[in-house]
Amino acid sequence: KNEVEQSPQNLTAQEGEFITINCSYSVGISALHWLQQHPGGGIVSLFMLSSGKKKHGRLIATINIQEKHSSLHITASHPRDSAVYICAVFEWGAGSYQLTFGKGTKLSVIP
Amino acid sequence: NAGVTQTPKFRVLKTGQSMTLLCAQDMNHEYMYWYRQDPGMGLRLIHYSVGEGTTAKGEVPDGYNVSRLKKQNFLLGLESAAPSQTSVYFCASSYSTWLAGNLDTQYFGPGTRLTVL
Numbered sequence: 001k002n003e004v005e006q007s008p009q010n011l012t013a014q015e016g017e018f019i020t021i022n023c024s025y026s027v028g029i030s031a032l033h034w035l036q037q038h039p040g041g042g043i044v045s046l047f048m049l050s051s052g053k054k055k056h057g058r059l060i061a062t063i064n065i066q067e068k069h070s071s072l073h074i075t076a077s078h079p080r081d082s083a084v085y086i087c088a089v090f091e092w093g094a095g096s097y098q099l100t101f102g103k104g105t106k107l108s109v110i111p
Numbered sequence: 112n113a114g115v116t117q118t119p120k121f122r123v124l125k126t127g128q129s130m131t132l133l134c135a136q137d138m139n140h141e142y143m144y145w146y147r148q149d150p151g152m153g154l155r156l157i158h159y160s161v162g163e164g165t166t167a168k169g170e171v172p173d174g175y176n177v178s179r180l181k182k183q184n185f186l187l188g189l190e191s192a193a194p195s196q197t198s199v200y201f202c203a204s205s206y207s208t209w210l211a212g213n214l215d216t217q218y219f220g221p222g223t224r225l226t227v228l
Contacts, residue, residue, distance in 0.1 A: 004153075034216075043219035044200060086154065099170065101153040 002027045008104040013109050019074040021105045023087035030090050032070050037084040077109045112159050116222035117202050124192045124227045131186040134202030142208040143185035147198040192227045
């Protein structure tokens with residue numbers, strides 16, 4: 001089973017700061033997913049990527065398949081970005097799959 | 112357009128009781144999923160469905176049954192609840208399945224908080 005580690009576990013930032021959240025995994029994967037869980041519990045899908053980089057607004061996700069590592073960046077952070085950010089990795093082949101979630105990074109952005 | 116809805120939002124059961132959680136989506140998605148989320152464990156896939164009338168096991172299927180009689184609904188059943196099933200349950204749906212490598216967004220419901228005493 002893939003081991004998914006996120007760092008840091010907790011992060012406090014001042015509004016406007018550039019934020020980086022990391023996700024590392026132990027076994028080669030087919031794709032990686034970043035999710036955002038709001039303080040109220042709701043979950044939103046942010047990115048799914050299998051290579052390179054994706055950008056949506058102030059959010060940027062990158063993945064390095066060789067290094068088994070992905071980063072989620074938030075530019076010009078805002079208090080509304082406060083949430084838990086979760087990465088999930090997928091492995092599939094020969095009709096089978098593995099899906100493993102990280103435990104999340106709790107981000108607090110202070111005005 | 113309500114997206115993905117879950118009922119009930121909260122439920123308390125006694126050990127051995129049964130219940131059904133309902134997930135409904137109005138986006139005409141083929142694929143639906145049930146997850147549980149526990150403190151310190153992260154999300155885990157219980158069961159999923161790739162279309163009306165089909166279901167498959169995920170990572171932690173024991174103690175749960177599912178049915179997908181209608182495309183828009185995915186039911187999760189607990190036949191004999193146990194304290195270990197105390198958790199927050201999330202339903203999700205997608206147009207295509209990310210389990211087979213399609214990079215398609217999943218839409219999540221608001222969750223059901225279940226406590227088994």
